Amino acid sequence: MPEILNELFSTRSVLCDGAMGTMLYERGVFIHRCYDELNLSQPDLIRAVHEDYLQAGAEIIETNTFGGNRYRLERHGLQDQVHAMNVAGAQLARQAVDRMKEKQASQAYVAGSVGPLGVLIEPLGKIAYEEARAAFAEQISALAEGGVDLLMLETMTSLSEVHQAILAARQTAPHLPLVVMMTIDEEGNALDGSSPETAARKLTEWGADAIGCNCSAGPATVLSAIERMRAATSLPLAAMPNAGMPRAVDGRNIYLCSPEYMASFVKKFAAAGVQFIGGCCGTTPSHIRAMRSALRALEARKTSPVAASTAPAQNSIVPPPLEQRSRLGADLKAGKFIALVEIVPPRGISCQRELDAAAMLARHGVEAINVPDSPRASARMSALSLCLQIQQQVGVDSILHYTCRDRNVLSIQSDLLGAASLGLRNILCLTGDPPKLGNYPDATAVFDVDAIGLVNIVRNLNHGLDIGGNTIGASTGFAVGVAANPGVPDMDNEVRRFAYKVEAGAEFAITQPVFDLRLLEAFLRRIEQFHIPVLAGIWPLISLRNAEFMRNDLRVFVPDDILLRMQRADTPELARAEGVRIAQEMLMEARGMVQGVQVSAPAGRYSAALAVMESVLPAPPNGKAATPGRLEADRSTAPEAKAGASHGKL
DSSP states (O other): OOGGGGGGGTTSOEEBOOOHHHHHHHTTOOTTSOGGGHHHHOHHHHHHHHHHHHHHTOSEEEOSOTTOSHHHHHTTTOGGGHHHHHHHHHHHHHHHHHHHHHHHOOOOEEEEEEOOOSSOBTTTSSBOHHHHHHHHHHHHHHHHHHTOSEEEEEEEOOHHHHHHHHHHHHHHOTTSOEEEEEOBOTTSOBTTSOOHHHHHHHHHHTTOSEEEEEETTOHHHHHHHHHHHHTTOOSOEEEEEOSSOEEEETTEEEEOOOHHHHHHTHHHHHHTTEEEEOOOTTOOHHHHHHHHHHHHHHHHHHHOHHHHOSSOOTTOOOOOOGGGTOHHHHHHHHTOOEEEEEOOOOSSSOOHHHHHHHHHHHHTTOOEEEEOSSGGGOOOSOHHHHHHHHHHHTOOEEEEEEESTTOOHHHHHHHHHHHHHTTOOEEEEEOOOOGGGSSOTTSOOOOSSOHHHHHHHHHHHHTTBOTTSOBOSSOOOOEEEEEEOTTOSOHHHHHHHHHHHHHHTOOEEEEEEOSOHHHHHHHHHHHGGGOOOEEEEEOOOOSHHHHHHHHHTSOOOOOHHHHHHHHHOOSHHHHHHHHHHHHHHHHHHHTTTSSEEEEOOGGGOHHHHHHHTTTTSOOOGGGOOOOOGGGGSOSOOSTTOSSOSSOOOO
8 A cells, every 4th residue: 555545544534525416416417417427528617526625624535437437338328438537537636636735735635436337247137247347447447547546436235246346446456545335225234135244344355445335324324334344344444424315305306414413423433433434425515524623623632632631741731720810710710700791893993882892891890801703704803803902901801702614723723822922811612603604605614623622722722732742832821611502402412512622621611692591401400510610691682583583593592482572572672671671581590500691782782781780790880870872872783783693603
């Protein structure tokens, strides 16, 4: 095996790409076209799909040659173009890899895709073993000539046919590593009835370098088969499932597994020993991007010197205790009930209005200002800049929201080192909203890590280490916060992710806005063993539309009775007053459950935030209520108050 590929078949999980056919269909290629022929007639289209997957984070891309054997091409009258189509397919993928390497200095590999012949072979069909082997050899020879790094025999339905493909590969291109994947039914068996255990033993015996499953009924079915294969082989495993089973919607077959659902299986595949993880039918660059984030989070946990062991690494340092890192840290450690207010950065370069608001809030006893990081994927002044100006000009603590959406791991470390050097000491680690939610839906997201991986990075920096374990000379001294959502439908997953965040180094948590105290109470019971302070998010609604936006767009649970109360408030003034009353009720009932609250100020209504917190703040100066003046001017009439409506993706 070439030295450059040894790592791919040894110690780590590798991300592969998703479906080629799905992407071509989405781009208007008629389903009955010969997709392999597009290598010759529309090379720019094929290359663009490859580049999309590479941009999403794929480390191995497959050539557009799944049906590039003479029997499948014969259906289109193209059986004489096997060589040309496969060479072109390999070259297009190589060009995409080389372009990406020039742009981003990233390494990726080209896998020659070889699918089943599409005809029955003996003893069930008229195609002899020798004929089948020759057809596979013809295609594999052309892929090797085109410059592929490895071969992927995929979606194989029977062991007798895949045996001929393996023989052809070993005879024709013995220098190329060979990944062999069967497709399975809902019971986990190959379509010829072979069990996963039998398939694993046979494929190992016949000389595959890695084996596994692809296509099939979705990730859960593939995972079950992979776990059974693991018991029968020591070879590296591969898992590339469909995005679920297709459903007919308005005459089109649609795959309904979301990117997040596919990404949730990454950890499960890795735990089962899978090294090659990717997708098949229905998966898109969005799925691969989400899977990359999950994979990077796993890697961050594995490589983090402080997360991997309770003992610090040899060259790490002990960070200062929480109470010495910031005033907020001291209040958290002392068990004080904490009142925070969220101030969203402006869209322009002037933040005087936000500084005036921070000063007014500080005078009334607010302990710290929470600053979101381009919430809802909007383009705003950097949160780091506003945090710094608040601390320098107002003298109150700030909490920097920091998301993974726009930064790779190099940028993350650079930003955080800079923030620490400027005196910022409180950070809320978030995955971030995807660009499609904002004003620039075509903007590129990065998501090298998610919130869990980010916490690991921050904890390393607090121990004086970068992610490679190299010393940075001193602790960054961050108080590390994370977000949580008590109202999500899948509470088990939310609690699991919360546990990972605490394990990675989280020291406090702030929830999404709470409108149902039963959900908050249930969530707090589920996480009480983690023993970190939790602050409840409180959102004073400003209208019925705002409430509906929270419920339907942000997936924050807003009960029907809250919607009814907002509906009955039939003027803007009554609606805002009712929203404040609801928020006050939430705060009073939550006060005994949590160690503090973060109150948002929708539409920049900071006096409304103060009114909500009246019962937990010290008496106002001179006994007078806040006089917000121009601070009360609406910044937006949008139902979601434009920004700050959520912590972003957690």
